Amino acid sequence: MNRRNFIQLAGIAAGISMAPFSLTARAGEVLPKKGRRVVVVGGGYGGTIVSKYIRMSDPSIEVVMIERNKTFISCPFSNLVIGGSRDLKDNMITYDTLAAKHGIQVVYDEVSAIDVAAKQVRVGAGTISYDRLVLSPGIDFRFEELEGYDALETPKYMPHAWKAGEQTLRLRKQLVDMADGGTVVLSVPVTPFRCPPGPYERISQIAWHLKNHKPRSKLIVLDANPDIVSKGPLFRKAWEKHYKGMIEFHAGNKVTKVDHKAMTVDTGVEEIKGAVVNVVPPQKAGAVAYMAGVVGEDKKWCPVNQVTYESTLVPSVHVIGDACSAGAMPKSGYAANSQAKVCALNIVQLMNGREPIPPSHVNVCYSYVTDKEAISVSAVYKVADGKTIAVPNSGGVSTDLSEEEGVYAHSWIKNILHEMSS
Ligand SMILES: Cc1cc2nc3c(=O)[nH]c(=O)nc-3n(C[C@H](O)[C@H](O)[C@H](O)COP(=O)(O)OP(=O)(O)OC[C@H]3O[C@@H](n4cnc5c(N)ncnc54)[C@H](O)[C@@H]3O)c2cc1C
Known part of the structure; x- marks a missing residue:
């Protein structure tokens, strides 16, 4: 070229x-x-x-x-900000120490x-x-795949909160301001998207807020995928245990059209209105x-x-x-x-x-289902025939929901943000 x-x-x-x-x-x-x-x-x-x-x-x-940006705001743990048990400031890092310690030239x-x-x-x-x-x-975001979505205007009324910061706080404020008895609508795009368990942790955190502050409210979830994408049985168990009757989960329901003035989303079959609408666009x-x-x-x-x-x-x-x-x-x-x-x-x-040296990778994803209880999924990866695959029997999901997993998750975010900023 x-x-x-x-x-x-x-x-x-x-x-x-x-x-x-x-x-x-x-x-x-x-x-x-x-x-x-x-x-x-x-x-x-x-x-x-x-x-x-x-x-x-x-x-x-x-x-x-x-x-x-001079300050980086972490998406991991931003769902807890939306649920109300974490301050967004705790998700922020700056680069001064990292740059000075390692001689990295940072250009903002x-x-x-x-x-x-x-x-x-x-x-x-x-x-x-x-x-x-x-x-x-x-x-x-692939905003163009959602009819009626205006890249500048729609997120002001229907925050995606899929990049942490102003959007996270906007969604949190809308949930706090909503009257008890209101309907929250959340849409999940088709995979692959950033953070497979993220939408389901988001559902749990919104439900946690509703249960504690607006118990007559409900949450309708429209998921474009045929089922929960990650840790399905554990999320279902958590919703049954903590939020029975509060979450209406519809798999295979892809939102194709939005109207931020009317606060409605459309699946082509049904139009649904919400007091708060959290549209996560395809990516x-x-x-x-x-x-x-x-x-x-x-x-x-x-x-x-x-x-x-x-x-x-x-x-x-x-x-x-x-x-x-x-x-x-x-x-x-x-x-x-x-x-x-x-x-x-x-x-x-x-x-x-x-x-080059062939790699071995690791990944663990924690998700909070209340302010303290969490679940996790982990795996080790290697490259075989040019493709990254999960090493058989190397990982799995946590056996149950537990506060212990929540403690591990807190330790994970503390360590990884420290590693990124020093
Ligand atoms: C709600 C939610 C919860 C999540 N929870 C978890 C979790 O618990 N655990 C987990 O492991 N992952 C989680 N994730 C996923 C995680 O946030 C992403 O996978 C991760 O941020 C990807 O890292 P990255 O370096 O690719 O992008 P990012 O971390 O987003 O970094 C990209 C950076 O590039 C900068 N940038 C982009 N374009 C430009 C440009 N043109 N000029 C200058 N700068 C630019 C941006 O400002 C940004 O700082 C979550 C995501 C969401 C949305």
Whole structure:
């Protein structure tokens, strides 16, 4: 792809009308390269860890991490904020210690274009050159698949709260303000989406709030999937034990149309109105993946070499976290953390002319079903015939709901946020 095509494609991907122009002619190099350099886009669950582990494995490689926000707000544990048992501040981290301790150059800016031929990333202030690029941008939404959805207006009335922050607090406020006896509607998109058990933890947390503060209210769930996607029997047990008669769960009910003025969602068969409506839209890789041309034929996710996380479409560009397709691994923060470590190690191998090392991954996803009781699912993964698979008999689900699992979950979030920020 030549540079002119690249600029045009980037413009189309971002939905912007751009006259072709030369990337380098317009904007200068922000941080002239001193030696070998990896640029990381995204300072979330994947980006912080890949930056840190490259620097720890080979301090001779420069790492520049580009992130739009000075404070990162974690989605894991944001459902507890919606339920009312956690403060959003406890989900926040900053990057100062991480940067200082490991010599990571953090650039707070928005990546708006990527020139994979020239190996340059565009930010507001100019361009940044790389030898290898790692993308960990998380997700964006396929709003266009929901008739009537206005990307700017609808989330103000029907928050998705699938990126933590303002949306989380908005949904929480709506639940607090709702009158007792009101109906909450929650829609779950088709898989794959960020955090397979996330919607069902959300259901549990909303029900916990209703039970304690609005006991005459009910929660209607419209799930596009044929059944609960993760930990089904345990979630059902929790709903029966704690929220009997409060949750109406409809599997195989895909929301196709929304109307935020009328506060209704439509499945094509039925229109349902809610006092609070939490629409979780279908998802795709974050926009930078489209800018780099690393999105696969499905036009949603990025195919990667499962050992190095290098794109199978564009050399020297690696994709980790929610944006990539990683075989049997779920789109979770823990998976992003594990992929980041493998990707860092193998980038260092490749940049030093050594063979990549086949990975072993781990993932555990905890979900709270009340303010204290939790359940979990875990697995170990390996690569077989080029694909990431779960090692047979390596994991499973917790035997029951328990407060002990809740204690483990608290320890998990404390450790992983500490690892990302120091
Ligand atoms: C409600 C909910 C609950 C969850 N619970 C859990 C859980 O209990 N356990 C678990 O393991 N996972 C959980 N997850 C999933 C977890 O949040 C994601 O899997 C994880 O965040 C993926 O990491 P990532 O690095 O791919 O993306 P992120 O962590 O989202 O990081 C992406 C970063 O890239 C930045 N960025 C993107 N584009 C640009 C750009 N153009 N320029 C500059 N910066 C950019 C963003 O600002 C962001 O900081 C949950 C998710 C949700 C929604």
